[in-house]
Amino acid sequence: xxxxxxxxxxxxxxxxxQKVNHIxxxxxxxxxxxxxxxxxxxxxxxxxxxxEQGAGHAAEGYARSSGKPGVVLVTSGPGATNxxxxxxxxxxxSVPMVCISGQVPTHLIGTDAFQECDTTGITRPCTxxxxxxxxxxxxxxxxxxxxxxxxTGRPGPVLIDIPKDIQFAKAKYKxxxxxxxxxxxxxxxxxxxxxxxxxxxxxxxxxxxxxxGGGVINSGPKASEALRKFVELTGFPIxxxxxxxxxxxxxxxQFLGMLGMHGTYEANNAMHDCDLLINIxxxxxxxxxxxxxxxxxxxxxxxxxxxxSSINKIIKVDLAILGDVTKVxxxxxxxxxxxxxxxxxxxxxxxxxxxxxxxKWRSKDSLNFINSEDSIKPQHAVQRLYELTKNKDxxxxxxxxxxxxxxxxxxxxxxxxxxxxxxxxxxxxxxxxAAVGVQVAHPEKLVIDIAGEASVLMTMQxxxxxxxxxxxxxxxxxxxQYMGMVRQWQELLHEKNYSESYSEALPDFMKMADAYGCKGxxxxxxxxxxxxxxxxxxxxxxxxxxxxxxxxxxCFPMIPSGKPHNQMILGPNDQEENKIKGKGxxxx
Amino acid sequence: MxxxxxxxxxxxxxxxxxxxxxxxWVDNEAGVLARVVGLFSGRGYNIESLAVAEIDAIxxxxxxxxVTTGTPQVIDQIRLQLTKLVPVHKVAEFKRDDKxxxxxxxxxxxxxxKKNKIEKCLNACKKFNPVVLDETKSSAVIxxxxxxxxxxxxxxxxxxLGLISTSRTGAVAMTRGAxxxx
Numbered sequence: 001x002x003x004x005x006x007x008x009x010x011x012x013x014x015x016x017x018q019k020v021n022h023i024x025x026x027x028x029x030x031x032x033x034x035x036x037x038x039x040x041x042x043x044x045x046x047x048x049x050x051x052e053q054g055a056g057h058a059a060e061g062y063a064r065s066s067g068k069p070g071v072v073l074v075t076s077g078p079g080a081t082n083x084x085x086x087x088x089x090x091x092x093x094s095v096p097m098v099c100i101s102g103q104v105p106t107h108l109i110g111t112d113a114f115q116e117c118d119t120t121g122i123t124r125p126c127t128x129x130x131x132x133x134x135x136x137x138x139x140x141x142x143x144x145x146x147x148x149x150x151x152t153g154r155p156g157p158v159l160i161d162i163p164k165d166i167q168f169a170k171a172k173y174k175x176x177x178x179x180x181x182x183x184x185x186x187x188x189x190x191x192x193x194x195x196x197x198x199x200x201x202x203x204x205x206x207x208x209x210x211x212x213g214g215g216v217i218n219s220g221p222k223a224s225e226a227l228r229k230f231v232e233l234t235g236f237p238i239x240x241x242x243x244x245x246x247x248x249x250x251x252x253x254q255f256l257g258m259l260g261m262h263g264t265y266e267a268n269n270a271m272h273d274c275d276l277l278i279n280i281x282x283x284x285x286x287x288x289x290x291x292x293x294x295x296x297x298x299x300x301x302x303x304x305x306x307x308x309s310s311i312n313k314i315i316k317v318d319l320a321i322l323g324d325v326t327k328v329x330x331x332x333x334x335x336x337x338x339x340x341x342x343x344x345x346x347x348x349x350x351x352x353x354x355x356x357x358x359x360k361w362r363s364k365d366s367l368n369f370i371n372s373e374d375s376i377k378p379q380h381a382v383q384r385l386y387e388l389t390k391n392k393d394x395x396x397x398x399x400x401x402x403x404x405x406x407x408x409x410x411x412x413x414x415x416x417x418x419x420x421x422x423x424x425x426x427x428x429x430x431x432x433x434a435a436v437g438v439q440v441a442h443p444e445k446l447v448i449d450i451a452g453e454a455s456v457l458m459t460m461q462x463x464x465x466x467x468x469x470x471x472x473x474x475x476x477x478x479x480x481q482y483m484g485m486v487r488q489w490q491e492l493l494h495e496k497n498y499s500e501s502y503s504e505a506l507p508d509f510m511k512m513a514d515a516y517g518c519k520g521x522x523x524x525x526x527x528x529x530x531x532x533x534x535x536x537x538x539x540x541x542x543x544x545x546x547x548x549x550x551x552x553x554x555c556f557p558m559i560p561s562g563k564p565h566n567q568m569i570l571g572p573n574d575q576e577e578n579k580i581k582g583k584g585x586x587x588x
Numbered sequence: 589m590x591x592x593x594x595x596x597x598x599x600x601x602x603x604x605x606x607x608x609x610x611x612x613w614v615d616n617e618a619g620v621l622a623r624v625v626g627l628f629s630g631r632g633y634n635i636e637s638l639a640v641a642e643i644d645a646i647x648x649x650x651x652x653x654x655v656t657t658g659t660p661q662v663i664d665q666i667r668l669q670l671t672k673l674v675p676v677h678k679v680a681e682f683k684r685d686d687k688x689x690x691x692x693x694x695x696x697x698x699x700x701x702k703k704n705k706i707e708k709c710l711n712a713c714k715k716f717n718p719v720v721l722d723e724t725k726s727s728a729v730i731x732x733x734x735x736x737x738x739x740x741x742x743x744x745x746x747x748x749l750g751l752i753s754t755s756r757t758g759a760v761a762m763t764r765g766a767x768x769x770x
Contacts (some may be wrong), residue, residue: 312664561596
């Protein structure tokens with residue numbers, strides 16, 4: 001007779017068989033049996049966070065930077081509700097994550113027991129799937145399926161709710177099955193005919209653009225290689241969503257920068273005027289499309305995505321190719337190479353004029369800003385940070401707001417999985433715990449959280465985690481004393497009524513660093529910025545860098561709400577120019 | 589030019605909505621109905637009626653029939669989102685006026701009144717296979733099977749004849765001929 005294992009043992013057996021090395025968690029009454037078992041499994045390291053939301057975001061950072069699912073372990077009731085924000089964030093940004101939550105014993109479920117909540121009910125809309133394990137004999141299968149669901153197709157978070165009595169109960173352990181059909185949901189459904197149609201469109205295009213997204217990152221490093229080859233073969237310009245940054249080198253000449261609400265002038269205008277739009281693993285988010293009726297009005301649209309429900313959800317497309325980005329682009333590349341005369345390089349003369357036009361847009365230099373010698377401009381701070389860290393293999397996370405957009409605009413990423421930011425949900429407080437997760441996955445690498453002072457305060461407690469595990473994360477705070485993006489919207493749309501967007505009583509971040517037991521650095525003079533950034537980078541330990549920046553700086557360029565891509569507000573240089581010419585005000 | 593104060597774009601022109609019937613085969617497990625219904629409520633889709641029951645006790649399969657209204661784009665989304673749910677095996681969808689599909693609802697009418705009134709009710713229901721499930725001197729429970737709008741009509745018609753309570757199911761659907769959904 002095979003050995004019977006307790007539920008807690010089965011949980012760890014499954015984690016071992018799923019090759020999990022790290023879990024982020026916080027103990028509590030309903031998960032104590034699992035925590036008790038932890039000591040018997042030296043291959044699995046537990047990172048104790050300070051708040052369950054931090055565990056969730058750390059797991060997200062871990063997953064996004066390593067490609068492996070992030071694993072979270074929390075207790076019932078408040079443990080589970082605290083992780084809901086992180087689950088929703090992972091769901092919106094398609095991050096693979098497995099959350100194990102404790103639950104009150106089965107016989108107490110539904111009785112309003114201590115620390116009970118309807119965890120599966122609460123997390124149903126923010127997970128790909130969740131399970132309440134009521135029978136110990138189901139536990140192994142559920143655990144293995146959870147990893148499968150989280151990591152296949154369009155990745156996302158899942159949750160397994162395990163009542164305390166199930167953690168004690170005994171059953172046989174079952175190894176993961178080799179092939180488990182997910183109700184016949186296969187992911188590569190494209191045909192050779194669809195590839196040919198795409199090649200045909202590519203060969204005819206005069207004003208093409210490639211618009212790549214987070215799907216390329218999720219598909220793995222091979223997808224980025226395939227994408228780079230595809231861009232090289234076609235000679236097409238490429239732009240990227242916020243989540244897709246790094247899939248294509250940010251400093252390459254064919255890269256137009258990020259598109260969307262705070263995207264570059266050239267990327268947005270190219271999207272608007274193009275005649276062929278190839279969407280690779282992006283989802284036509286509303287921050288990207290602007291006004292839908294006027295989105296890229298004259299183009300043939302191609303959408304390559306693994307998730308069938310992304311197709312035609314927002315923008316009707318002419319050709320949909322369902323499949324994993326790596327598989328699809330590899331096939332496209334092979335077909336292009338095979339048809340030597342048909343298209344490929346011979347298509348480049350066709351688009352020479354298009355490139356000329358793009359160069360004209362580019363000459364606007366839409367990311368420009370007026371630098372200052374008296375105060376640190378936030379854009380300048382990000383540029384300096386980039387220049388001083390670009391030769392290291394740096395991982396960057398962000399919080400949410402102006403600093404996030406400046407980081408996306410001015411920090412150039414050359415590799416996938418180096419950029420972790422909360423795009424879909426826009427979770428302030430994401431960056432610090434995410435940096436913890438990234439550093440756990442890559443202990444030797446430089447990990448920087450480009451933060452805002454308002455965001456970072458939301459999950460500041462995780463600094464304590466960083467110190468405990470000696471994770472040398474660098475928290476680079478662009479401190480403007482405002483919720484900057486809120487203030488910007490209030491300035492532009494609410495007649496400068498800065499309602500509640502100014503933080504009256506900010507903590508002294510230097511003392512805070514001291515209190516947490518890490519290094520604090522403060523900068524408010526542009527002349528000493530480089531030196532201080534260097535000091536931060538060189539320090540072997542966690543750092544809180546309080547960078548005092550111009551509080552009134554706005555993030556440009558910008559597509560105002562409800563406007564199409566070709567009606568952007570540009571930066572102060574351009575606004576000045578337009579004033580003199582007496583036109584262009586209509587753009588504001 | 590009036591300035592929008594929203595960080596979101598304004599809605600574009602709405603397409604025409606139509607009524608569709610979805611048939612969904614799901615694993616009969618705890619929470620599966622909540623998942624399906626939650627998908628509708630969470631994404632702002634309508635449910636006009638819903639019928640669900642296990643149809644295969646060995647494979648543990650339930651069949652859910654949902655009547656909903658939406659633009660073609662929304663209907664497409666509903667189908668694709670339903671298909672994505674882990675316990676969902678397959679999804680079929682068709683327009684309400686599809687001639688190749690039969691769909692039926694059942695209604696129970698409670699009539700209180702004299703014999704002759706109950707007779708009149710039964711007569712009125714003649715077209716819809718009326719079955720008397722319970723009868724006393726002063727009341728009757730009549731079962732009919734019909735289309736939604738026919739049941740609507742009947743319940744209006746029977747009101748003056750002593751109808752005091754109506755109970756009805758959601759629609760269930762089946763294709764005509766030898767073929768099956770999908």
